[in-house]
Amino acid sequence: MAAAVSWMSESVQEILQIYGLTLTTFLVLGAAFLLAYSLLKRPRNLPPYPAGRVPVLGHLLALGRAPHLKLTAWRRQYGDVFTVRMGMEDVVVLNGYTAVKDALVDRSELFASRPPNYLFDAMVDSGKNIIVARWGSGFRQRKKFATAALKNLGMKVGRGSIEEKIREEANCLRNRVRWNQG
Template identity: 75%
Template sequence: MAVVVSWITVSIQEMLQISGLSVQSFLVFCLFFLLAYLLLKRRRNLPPYPEGRVPVLGHLLALRRATHLKLKAWRRQYGDVFTVRMGMNDVVVLNGYTAVKDALVNRSELFASRPSNYLLDVMVGFGKDIVGAHWGTGFRQRKMFATTVFRKLGMKVGRGSIEDKILEEANCLPNRVR
């Protein structure tokens, strides 16, 4: 085994000397291709892609003008469900009543969550808020807590509401900012 490993390393060093590359530049070159492969590979279990996908931009160049007409043409070609690459993200496009109903009614748990947003996760903390949280028990608990607090703090109509005080403070705010 050690003989094979030493033979491979010697062979690689000889190839690098012939081509004029150093070991460091060869490793950077390999790392670049590995990252490009991981970022640009197509994910499994997705509907078909339309042709003309650019590696980093995806289908954005094809969707520049008259987006609705291009999506309509792709619907005729690929059916009611297909995938469009928007930059580095895959977006599944649903067309037609049956496809949308199947996704939003019959499989609502799969489509209930929001897509992850890197900047929001960094600023607020992943899953610690209502806006960026994924659907589940934690989201439902936060939502119930927020609605209860808003209800108790005056978001109700009529007597006991603090709407008048909120409006008064909102009117005074521009004077304080100046």
């Protein structure tokens, strides 16, 4: 056993010397390869990918100037549910009434949450925030509280609401933007 290990270490050293590498360089390259492999490997539980994915950009180059046409072509080839790589993120594309209904109506609890946004989560504590909070009991409690507070402050639906004032302010803002552009 010791002879085999000694033989292997001598062989590795000879190979490294032939290519002009040190053991440190070899270990750094190996670690970089393993890191790249772990970042770029495809999760097993996703629908099929279209071919032509670039490691960092994903399918962004393949989508081109008319992404809706490319997505339609991929629908004919891969079916109503497939995965597209947008940069470093995997995006599951749903096509057709039955696939969308199944996801958004029949399995709404699975699709109710927002996707993780690591940069935004680092800047804002999403545990106390209603805007980027994940779906769950905490989100429902905060939403119920916010709705009740807004109703108490005059945000009513129907008669007596401030909807007309909001529309008027939106029109003023739109006119101001037009005036500044022209």
